Amino acid sequence: MRATTFVALRTAQSLLGLPGGVTVLDVTVTDPYAAEIVAQRITSDTGVQADSWIKTNAQFFTAVNAQQSSNTVIRAFVALSVAMGIASVLVVSVVQRSREIGILRAMGVTRAQVLRLFLIQGGLLGLGGAIVGCALGAGSLLAWQTLVRNADGTALFPINLSPMLFVVTLALATLTGLAAAFAPALRAARLDPVEAIGG
Structure with a gap:
């Protein structure tokens, strides 16, 4: 069973032994279907690995595309x-x-x-x-x-x-x-x- 807890950033850093550090940053984009383009731009500009929801949920994205095609x-x-x-x-x-x-x-x-x-x-x-x-x-x-x-x-x-x-x-x-x-x-x-x- 997975659970999510929201705490202050410094509290989480202290609990996980990551002073001044973070493991993951989530970015919200205006157009969800442009997430892959934004992720590639972040990677090219900063060198940081950026994965879009499209890449991490490839099966779901394929299903959504198939549903849109069938609707058409x-x-x-x-x-x-x-x-x-x-x-x-x-x-x-x-x-x-x-x-x-x-x-x-x-x-x-x-x-x-x-x-x-x-x-x-x-x-x-x-x-x-x-x-x-x-x-x-x-x-x-x-x-x-x-x-x-x-x-x-x-x-x-x-x-x-x-x-x-x-x-x-x-x-x-x-x-x-x-x-x-x-x-x-x-x-x-x-x-x-x-x-x-x-x-």
């Missing part, structure tokens, strides 16, 4: 599946409403207006889904933080719900919806009114 891959696949879902919904919508689109085109609605209509629909689908997802995610996190506590009643770990994270998520979801809607919208805009009305 998961996000990419989620974005792709969302885009495919929106595109499939709009393709079905174009097929089901082709007669209505043909009537609108025969009444003078331009291709640009039809294109814009489906792009807006795709963007709104992405935005609406993101709003629901953000609300469910934030609500679940807050409920979990309220229900799961340490033995002393404090939170297991702090949860920081940054407003900017929600803004970026909503913007990306809307852009994904617009991108996914482009092909179905183009198909709808290119429908021939005569063929669409005739079925």
